[in-house]
Amino acid sequence: MKISGPFHKPAESISRGLVYWPIASLAYASVPFIFHLSWRGSLFICLLILWRVYLEFRRLNLPSSWITAPLVIPFLAILLAEHHTIFGEEAGTLFLIGLLSIRLLELHTVRDYMITCITCYFLVVVSLLFAQGIIMSVYLFTAILLVTVSLIHLHMGSNLRASFRPALRLGMKIVVPALPLALFAFVFFPRFQGKLTLEYHSIKIGVQDSLEAGNIAQMKKDNRLAFRVEFANDQCPVSGELYWRCFVLNTTDGWRWWNGSKNRQMTGFKERPGLKYTQNITLTPQVQRWMVALDYPITIPTGALMCEGQILKNNLYGASKRQYTVVSQPEQRPQDLSPETQRRCLMLPRTLSPLVKRLVGRWKTKQKPPEALATEALRFFRDHQFIYTLDPEPVEGQDALVDFLFRQRAGFCEHYATAFAILMRTAGVPARIVTGYMGGEYNPYGRFYAIRQDHAHAWCEIWIQNKGWVRMDPTAVLAVKNPTPKALLHAAQQGMSVEGQASSLPSPRPSLWRQPAWWTKLSRAPRLWWELAEIQWNRWVVGYDRHSQEKLFKHLGMTQFRWLAVLAAALGGTAVSGALAAAWLKRQGKKADHLRRSYETFCSNLAAAGVKRKKWEGPCDFTRRAALAFPLQAEQIRRIGLQYTRLCYGTSPTEKALVKELTARIKKLGIPKAPVN
């Protein structure tokens, strides 16, 4: 396939129909950014692209720049309204896309076409700032292929239907060989930690260190992976024990909860006989700077602190630790109750309604132990037909608690935990809220538990003398079938997974998005496999940083190295290989075939002997001259010349055998010697 380069005619207008290629390239290159743009911005860009397609389709003239230039203003307005700036990676990229779409309306010439395509390459690379998943890499490859094919089309001419396949083939030929090179560069090119690395752009996920209405409901609708856990020796707890604690909140103003006391460090945990779970926890890169552990951690991973409430905190500022090992024992309940904690855990909101006091007063007729009071509260939830729902009617303000307890009686873990904690406090039992995750999905292929954002949970802990802080999960009692006091208490402590059974619970508003059961069942295995693949990808590809690279280099035997030297070698290697490739391409262009190559050998041999062929000299003239110069080999030279001319200019097709013969003859001649006078 011959490609004539229009490089020297940048101002030439491009032929009709060809415009679809840069349009498609731009549209495809901007796909990953659409999710970062509001519907207004997306609509604007879509309309511009559709307009351009329409103009092309109807063969209409493009609008003048008097019309296109002011189009920047509405787009700028949309952008500023949403991002308040046009700089920064997100707003900047969207601004670029907008300008490019407007520019499509001014796409007349070959030069415009090339600029659009090259900017599309840039856009494709920029999309890496926003996501680095598996799908993203596949997308990246296809996008680069598409843009390359567009450029090839520009250089091939306009006959679209006839040229698509060869263009695609050529594009593959260009892009596919680059893959191993890219892989090599990915593995060996020096990496820099710090300012040069990509910032993980995604929205941070994880539990917040305070609890407010709707916090958890939002998380429940997000099924991204939060962390994953591998249990050492495959010793897994039963599902009711899968309470992953994150924060302990002991202060409230009625509806919002936070940790009011100073972080006191705790140390000196000892392993006691009994159940013991060793967890290898890997947080996803996006999670916020906290550490999660099964109830109740007894070891402190390096770089972490154990704080009041037996929770782990990252003490490294700046570098968040993603992977750690922690040992938990379900029997080692927190035993600390300082006077300050006790005071805080009994504090009631100032605006507590007398209705609540009256309710609790009814249970407190006699001096009951805390367990009995808790049972009363749990029975209250169970008996009054409280409903589990993720989107209850919003209740706010001072009467929120009353509204929930006496009127609405619908909500989810957050409501139950706060209500339960306040009820307990009113009854004089120290109570606090713990946030974290409950449950997890076991992935049999990767032998780990995957805990997603929608596993987020909030529960309570109450202080019982001689027992310590006992877990009470009021949400769990909603699913209890036979509400005896013992069963209720057991459910609250052992956590029956209500969330798992949420679909079976009565719900005031049916959810539309719930998947049918058969689909959930059928898609389970592929989903788990995919999850495993993603995790491995994150671990080996996204997580391949300077540290892993150093490790790899050491593994390969390069123990003594300096990063500057590696960088210099990499840059030098790139330059040298680029130069080599350029030289090779140039040679390749010259060397059309064997015949030419052997003739060139012949010429260079003669040049070495002192008779250099001028580039415009024909073979007859040249061989005649050479034959005169080397009378001893004159006959041979003449024959070579004759044979070459016959092959190159003659009527007979160039046969391989003849070319071989000529090559052999040329080889035999070698570098002729000039006669000694």
Added chain:
Amino acid sequence: MKKRLDRVVDQVKRVVIGKEPALRMSLCCLIAKGHLLIEDLPGMGKTTLARTLAKVLGMDVRRIQFTSDLLPADILGCSIFDKQSQQFVFRPGPIFGQMVLADEINRAPPKTQSALLEAMEEGQASIDGTTYAMPHPFFVIATQNPHHLVGTYPLPESQLDRFLIRIDLGFPDRETEREMLTGVNRRDLINDLEPAMSPADLSAMQEEAAKVHVSQALTNYLLDLVNHSRCMADGGSGLSPRAGMFLCRASQAWAFMEGREMVMPEDVQAVFPGVAIHRLRSGTVASGMAMVEQILKAVPVP
């Protein structure tokens, strides 16, 4: 064939001395079915060359001396009323000859020039609504004086383009000139010459020459040459596609004269100046020659 051609050359050489390259070029032009333009100062032997060629090739030669008052009808002929038959009878002009020698073509006004040039290009002439075909072979040798001489109408590029090959003769060297001075009168010599070839032979040769093989590589070379002439900074508009076709034909004819079955780059290089100079030059012949050389040296032979 080659022998016969050599005989032609030998015969002509007896009369036109020391002009073998120009002579070969003219023959090449003839075999390539093109028309020849000889450009030189008066008295350099242009007419002699043309007449000798015609005589040796056994063609009937017509000569038209172009003057500033020559009219198209003087070339093409006109219809005359015949009293006896009471009809208009066409009397063909001097153009209806196998070899037409158009002497000093640039002395005639453009209107007359164009009458000749149409006949050259189309191989036919339309007079009073009737079209008359030219005889076969039909070969025009035009001579012209360099432009700067007084009383000339320079041929425009479009008309120059119709001549396949342009040659100049140049001054003879001292010995040649001595021979011319001392020897027999050249004009008398022409009359003594015997035709070495018949027009039918020439036609056969033309057919043969058109069959000479042009390989892919050579076509590329031709295209490179033509392209390069178009890219040159001071080359005007460069060589036309017709010029490219002529170049190919001339190269074939040259290869044929060399006795080859295929065209070589050397053949192209041999005819290239003749084909290209009058199409390229912006001013003088010297600048045209320089440009031709520049092109030949810039384009690599495959």
